Amino acid sequence: MRSTKPRRWGERLIEGAIKSTGIATIVFVLLIFVFLLKDSLPLFGHAKQTASLLGTRWLPTSEPEQFGLIPLLLGSLYVTLGAMVISVPLGVACAIFIAELAPQWLRELLKPLVELLAAVPSVVFGALGVLLLGPWFAKTLHLPVGQFAALGSLLLAFMAIPTIVSVSEDALHAVPRALRAGSLALGATHWQSITRVVLPTARSGLIAAGLLGLGRAIGETMTVLMVTGNAAVIPQGLKGFILPVRTMTATIAAEMGETAHNSTHYFALFFIGLLLFLITLVVNVVAEVVVHRMGREAK
Amino acid sequence: MSALPSAVGRTLTQTGEDGSQSAGQSVAEEAFLPTCEEVPCAPNILRPEGEIKLEARSLNMYYGSFQALRNVSMAIPERRITALIGPSGCGKSSFLRCFNRMNDMIDGFRLEGDVLLEGNDIYRRDLDLAYLRKRVGMVFQAPNPFPMSIYDNIAYGPRLHGRPDRSELDQIVEQSLRQAALWDEVKDKLRQSALGLSGGQQQRLCIARVLAVQPEVLLMDEPASALDPTATFHIEELMLQLMEHYTIVIVTHNMYQASRVSQYTGFFLMGELVEFGHTEQIFETPRDKRTDDYIRGRFG
Numbered sequence: 001m002r003s004t005k006p007r008r009w010g011e012r013l014i015e016g017a018i019k020s021t022g023i024a025t026i027v028f029v030l031l032i033f034v035f036l037l038k039d040s041l042p043l044f045g046h047a048k049q050t051a052s053l054l055g056t057r058w059l060p061t062s063e064p065e066q067f068g069l070i071p072l073l074l075g076s077l078y079v080t081l082g083a084m085v086i087s088v089p090l091g092v093a094c095a096i097f098i099a100e101l102a103p104q105w106l107r108e109l110l111k112p113l114v115e116l117l118a119a120v121p122s123v124v125f126g127a128l129g130v131l132l133l134g135p136w137f138a139k140t141l142h143l144p145v146g147q148f149a150a151l152g153s154l155l156l157a158f159m160a161i162p163t164i165v166s167v168s169e170d171a172l173h174a175v176p177r178a179l180r181a182g183s184l185a186l187g188a189t190h191w192q193s194i195t196r197v198v199l200p201t202a203r204s205g206l207i208a209a210g211l212l213g214l215g216r217a218i219g220e221t222m223t224v225l226m227v228t229g230n231a232a233v234i235p236q237g238l239k240g241f242i243l244p245v246r247t248m249t250a251t252i253a254a255e256m257g258e259t260a261h262n263s264t265h266y267f268a269l270f271f272i273g274l275l276l277f278l279i280t281l282v283v284n285v286v287a288e289v290v291v292h293r294m295g296r297e298a299k
Numbered sequence: 300m301s302a303l304p305s306a307v308g309r310t311l312t313q314t315g316e317d318g319s320q321s322a323g324q325s326v327a328e329e330a331f332l333p334t335c336e337e338v339p340c341a342p343n344i345l346r347p348e349g350e351i352k353l354e355a356r357s358l359n360m361y362y363g364s365f366q367a368l369r370n371v372s373m374a375i376p377e378r379r380i381t382a383l384i385g386p387s388g389c390g391k392s393s394f395l396r397c398f399n400r401m402n403d404m405i406d407g408f409r410l411e412g413d414v415l416l417e418g419n420d421i422y423r424r425d426l427d428l429a430y431l432r433k434r435v436g437m438v439f440q441a442p443n444p445f446p447m448s449i450y451d452n453i454a455y456g457p458r459l460h461g462r463p464d465r466s467e468l469d470q471i472v473e474q475s476l477r478q479a480a481l482w483d484e485v486k487d488k489l490r491q492s493a494l495g496l497s498g499g500q501q502q503r504l505c506i507a508r509v510l511a512v513q514p515e516v517l518l519m520d521e522p523a524s525a526l527d528p529t530a531t532f533h534i535e536e537l538m539l540q541l542m543e544h545y546t547i548v549i550v551t552h553n554m555y556q557a558s559r560v561s562q563y564t565g566f567f568l569m570g571e572l573v574e575f576g577h578t579e580q581i582f583e584t585p586r587d588k589r590t591d592d593y594i595r596g597r598f599g
């Protein structure tokens with residue numbers, strides 16, 4: 001009885017602390033948004049430069065300046081899309097293996113290994129790409145250059161895989177055992193049960209896993225800056241994957257240090273930042289909605 | 300005390316001098332085993348007259364070091380309803396799962412003794428598990444419809460076991476739902492999610508889903524325990540209709556249910572089959588004191 005009062009105090013304190021960190025997070029996100037807005041809106045005071053945003057050339061130092069975003073948007077799209085094509089099947093397959101097929105000891109070995117992958121700094125992936133993979137691919141596949149879009153995709157895929165694996169694995173574990181039992185009892189094999197019941201049931205979770213992986217890949221900077229060649233050209237068809245591209249993130253990272261404060265170039269870079277922020281926000285919100293719906297479906 | 304019958308069974312299997320017991324079945328599948336007359340049965344275990352569909356012989360079952368079944372022998376008659384009763388944790392579900400080998404995937408599971416379907420050992424090495432489970436279907440305690448449409452739930456089994464065309468499937472779906480007394484309630488919403496059905500309807504859907512693969516045996520593990528009285532009544536009615544074509548084994552902790560639907564009843568206690576006989580006999584004149592105590596509600 002005596003202890004109720006102090007404990008309530010303590011509880012209230014902890015509750016308050018948790019609540020304020022939550023609020024702080026929201027405030028930070030809003031502040032980031034406001035600052036991006038503040039430093040990118042002045043660009044629209046310059047009619048010519050504003051008009052050039054929809055152009056096909058990114059020439060920030062030429063006269064007149066041109067801030068065509070199309071090559072950068074397409075560059076990001078190529079690299080990210082490529083990363084998804086590689087990471088989603090691999091990540092989901094890996095999650096199926098860990099959750100459904102691997103024996104206990106292998107599962108306990110694989111899970112930390114995959115998590116370790118998430119801890120590798122992106123500059124290490126970049127170095128790996130520039131020094132080893134790029135030259136190797138260029139030589140064996142007779143590519144014109146050792147830095148190209150698909151190389152960025154490959155490395156980004158490995159960065160997105162831990163996210164995809166762990167979210168997919170949760171989704172697979174959320175499938176009730178009773179459904180597997182029901183399927184097996186009807187004479188399905190283990191594999192049939194996985195493909196016909198478990199995967200369809202975990203569908204929204206797997207989609208969410210892909211989206212969260214996508215969110216991870218779009219924002220990645222260091223690796224793509226190092227391995228994709230950074231040529232702001234419009235990628236053409238499938239061939240675009242084996243040629244250099246420049247992503248939005250790499251552009252900001254490469255040019256921010258060289259530009260004059262409050263120049264139109266500076267505003268344009270912030271505008272790219274704003275776009276990236278909005279894209280990532282949308283992807284994550286959609287992923288959250290899907291995960292949420294998955295929770296409801298499970299009930 | 301339990302080692303003897305099993306040992307006798309094994310010896311006879313090896314000598315195998317008499318093949319007449321299960322004549323009429325495929326010779327290739329034949330695994331000769333002694334009949335109950337040859338194996339000493341516990342005195343209160345009846346061997347039902349008529350065709351025997353399933354048979355357990357001297358089963359000892361373990362989960363790791365824990366023994367869940369102790370020397371259980373039971374013969375289950377064809378096209379009858381056999382009820383398994385007993386307090387919670389006495390091994391009813393474990394015993395039931397021996398007949399479609401759903402215990403196989405449990406870690407530490409081990410089985411001694413024989414389980415026969417029409418005289419053939421279902422734990423033999425070259426057994427086709429999918430085929431066994433097609434013949435011996437199972438309905439679980441909690442309804443477990445797949446999160447897909449009513450139609451796809453029923454079509455799931457037939458699609459596993461063959462490549463039925465559209466009209467065949469339509470026919471199977473309708474027939475199974477009619478058999479499970481669910482057709483009239485769902486015929487206008489076959490394409491809707493099965494999860495939208497009520498609990499009782501979901502359980503009948505699960506029964507229809509099993510019937511769609513045309514099994515010979517239905518194992519039902521407390522199929523009505525999660526349902527309200529009306530839905531329970533529905534399921535019981537249904538079982539009595541299905542008895543005409545199927546061999547049914549039902550686990551229930553509800554003795555009234557056992558006495559209402561079954562012709563044979565087995566009473567389990569702590570992994571042991573204490574008594575097995577005609578349902579009226581078990582409920583009216585039990586031979587074992589422990590059965591008597593349980594029926595009169597003197598324990599758990």
Ligand SMILES: Nc1ncnc2c1ncn2[C@@H]1O[C@H](COP(=O)(O)OP(=O)(O)O)[C@@H](O)[C@H]1O
Nearest residue numbers: 362365367386387388389390391392393394405
């Ligand atoms: N998967 C399992 N692993 C270990 N022990 C189990 C498992 N399933 C059941 N048991 C044990 O076996 C005994 C019989 O269980 P069960 O067959 O479910 O009984 P019943 O269906 O009669 O309630 C219980 O003591 C239970 O704890």
Ligand SMILES: [Mg+2]
Nearest residue numbers: 391392393520
């Ligand atoms: Mg049980």
